[in-house]
Amino acid sequence: EVQLVESGGGLVKPGGSLRLSCAASGFTFTNAWMSWVRQAPGKGLEWVGHIKSKPDGGTTNYAAPVKGRFSISRHDSRNTVYLQMNSLKTEDTAVYYCSTISTVTTSLFAFDIWGQGTMVTVSS
């Protein structure tokens, strides 16, 4: 079964740090482009960033609101992708979803597998 399971969410104070993990199974992780998407309470979906597969260069890119504060990495032998979040702000409060890009479909850059999400609350 194709699956993504996020973990690591919780309550953190402004200025603090948190690392989210996303464990993948059921597909060839080493070839997958991975992304993080977030959703603030009552709001829409917002792309956070992505990491390409190592065969495709392993490069990352981030949305403007998180650039310089968030970083994405991957550990292919563990089938896991991480989101390191530093200098957190109250506006980073959201459910964070891990997703694959064009992995189980023939799509051009669609998010085709999603995890169940993990809640991050930034509050004093």
Next chain:
Amino acid sequence: SYVLTQPPSVSVAPGQTARITCGGNNIGSKSVHWYQQKPGQAPVLVVHDDTDRPSGIPERFSGSNSGNTATLTISRVEAGDEADYYCQVRDSSSDSYVFGNGAKVTVL
């Protein structure tokens, strides 16, 4: 940055057809993907690359894309189709991804 605009809400009676639009500058030149999100659940891809359905998605879901508007069409709407729907594209110039603001479909 590229902007996608959706109507906040669409209302439809059961058995009728719902059309959800997604507006963007020359969006017809891009591949548009659509997601369904029910309350408390993760999004699900229902249409990719303008018109294609992933395995397991009913044929009632279809898409089109031309000019400055992409459209997700849900035929023979059922109560279970009530959800938020988001369009999405990739902005190749910045290697980033953009979502529409989302449209809430209400089944009357």
